[in-house]
Amino acid sequence: MKPGHGEILVAEGDVEVPEQERELIEAFRRELDAGMWAAVPTADGAGRREAEMVRSFAEIPRGAERVIFFPRAAGGAPTQQELGGALTAQEL
């Protein structure tokens, strides 16, 4: 996920092919080094959807179809200036 772009394909390949697996590992590391979080969406037999955060390539389930990278979460509260004087008065 990229601001202004949405979904971008980072890398594609088959983990069973050593050369492609190496490329996938490199791409995975590049994204994590850039400060992204990685998650694998999963589904169970009952149709329930879950997600699994992965911190290394080895943690990715072998049968996973995709890994989604997204920017790391950060506390998103606006500053006092953004909130304006009204809230400051309210807090007082």
Add this chain to the structure above:
Amino acid sequence: MLALGSASLVLIVLVVELALPKMWRMLVARRAHRNRVGIERSGYDPGRELRAEQRARELLCSCLNDEEWEMYRDLGFLRVWGALTGRPDPRSGMRTPQESAAEADYAYLIYPHRPIVAYLPQTGALLNEYCVAFPDRSKPYGSERLPASDDVLAKWMALRADERRLISEANMHLPGRQVDPAMLRRDLRSLARWERERLSRHGRRAEAQASQDPAQSEQPQS
């Protein structure tokens, strides 16, 4: 001499008259070209955000189950059950909203580009706002924000996969700091109505299917 002067004046006027439209067209084309080059250089594309949101909706739809996707599509937000209390997961099976609410201790409402709101499903009481963002600070220009549906997906994945971590990263505030409590109560009422309607729709469909099935099974026999 006078005739020569008049003739040259007429000639100049004629040339200007003939060349003026062409010169005007060239000027307009030159300006348009300059603007186009400027846009290309700045990387600005007015349709890019819309296309990004469209792609983000497709990705979100592919990650959520039917109920969650329909909830977001119809209501514009997602409800996620809280899982930190260790009680049984209220999502399993087809349950009425009352059954799920009775089993879950708390739940979250996820809005795009707004704080995650925790509430008690049994009473509708608002608990906290968790301000969390997913800023991409690597870009030297343009928006830092993810498309709306990507923001929802990021929150959904982070909550599902590691609720404790996301909540610890977020800034916690009392309800009403950024999200209007009146709007939240309206949304909770809409959600309850939506769930009732969805459940009755499913019930009707199941009944219709059940009444059709014997007829279908009898057909080959006759």
